[in-house]
Amino acid sequence: MKLVLKIGGSLLFDRRKRLYTTRFEQFAQVIGKIATQGHKLVVVVGGGALAKSLINRGVRLNAGRDALDRLGIASTWVCAQLMIAALGDRAYPTPMFSEEQVLEHLAGTRLLVVGGLQPGQSTNAVAARIAELTESEVVVNATDVDGVYDQDPDRFPQAKRFESITVSQLRQIISSLSDKPGEYPLFDKNALNIVQRSGIEVWFVNGTNPDNILDAVSHQHIGTRLVSG
Ligand code: UTP
DSSP states (O other), X not given: XXXXXXXXXXXXXXXXXXXXXXXXXXXXXXXXXXXHTTOEEEEEEXXXXXXXXXXXXXXXXXXXXXXXXXXXXXXXXXXXXXXXXXXXXXXXXXXXXXXHHHHXXXXXXXXXXXXXXXXXXXXXXXXXXXXXXXXXXXXXXXXXXXXXBSSOTTTOTTOOBOSEEEHHHHHHHHTTSOOSTTOOOSSOHHHHHHHHHHTOEEEEEETTSTXXXXXXXXXXXXXXXXXXX
16 A cells, blocks of 8 residues: 555654654654555654744744744654654655655655645645655554544543544534644645545544554554545
8 A cells, every 4th residue: 555654743752842762763663564564655744842842932033924834844854854763774864855855766665754845734734745646545644632523532521533534524623723833733724625636535543552553554443534525
């Protein structure tokens, strides 16, 4: 299977907002296993607490939205470079900084790791674009929640997780949410438009246990599946 694995930035930092090196190692193992099983994957990583911290400082310095997004992008490059360190020789030695670079290196044997690409979007949109570009069927979206819920599960214990959800349903859920730098929702509008037009499925899985990603890839139905419609 051709897939894009999006690793949410929240998974790469511990509770004290420090980079969580053990997690990087765990993800590197999982990524290695997926590749060994014969799947072709590209990895996209978010910026997590580092993005938020840099963007907050930018706000204090009155930076505009473009500059704030660029601070966010810089944080994703740090996380991407650390993921490359964890993957060692299996990975191309630098993050991919453009879609063209991804295309250029796609046929090679080394794993490609991508962070942010351009202002005005989140790394979920990057993952959607890379999936479109590489003709991948699926984006496996590893986050710190079990999937998509009908209400905020932290505030409403009766919240129900969707086993699957359509693009229109998710569009409605995120329509009222912020899309400021550092505050893009679970899946931003750009990302939704891309997966919709290209019929790419998105599987939201809880990556706090990285083995869930392996289960999702071996087609065990966990988390929430975003399907067309
Ligand atoms: P993300 O919002 O994607 O990372 O990028 P995150 O906060 O870790 O979120 P999850 O958990 O991965 O979903 C961090 C910030 O970098 C900027 C945005 O400001 C974004 O909020 N960014 C990222 C861009 O401007 N363009 C990109 O292509 C990617």
